[in-house]
Amino acid sequence: DAGVTQSPTHLIKTRGQQVTLRCSPKSGHDTVSWYQQALGQGPQFIFQYYEEEERQRGNFPDRFSGHQFPNYSSELNVNALLLGDSALYLCASSLDRGSYEQYFGPGTRLTVT
């Protein structure tokens, strides 16, 4: 049973550039959430996708956008990168019923220079 996968593992970008991160949920899961984790801090909720729609959004600017595909995989796009966007980006998948337990992928480490 494949768990949550994310790509790429690491990424280095320059300020002002754009980046796309990808996530495939755990088999059988239909909901994908994205989190940003800065060094030494707890994760911060970016948004959640269900049925190809953004269902809820955290306190992040419009530079952060996403998409969910019919196969439940998801992308996170960040435009006009800032130095402060450097973080570990985590994707979590869950089922839209039951305990809502979220299973996390290995993360994408984004460095903005």
Added chain:
Amino acid sequence: ELKVEQNPLFLSMQEGKNYTIYCNYSTTSDRLYWYRQDPGKSLESLFVLLSNGAVKQEGRLMASLDTKARLSTLHITAAVHDLSATYFCAVNPDSNYQLIWGAGTKLIIKP
């Protein structure tokens, strides 16, 4: 404001000792989660607590939830070095899809 507070934020202890990590939250919720994170790694689910009075145990770790006090505890019994990690609690507020996270407790267990 939705807040989750963990304490302590840092804990250094000897093997064989017992200790408790506390997680207080500010919103109504019946769903609380504990995760473990090793340095440079992702988050591993430890416990899902879904009701008041819920208690779960796995090996040397035991978690409990008191929804009236808005408090969860993670108790470590006879700590071993392999338990060294950062532990996070997260709350799923009622009528909400996100998890609100504590700042994490960095646990170092010395052999």
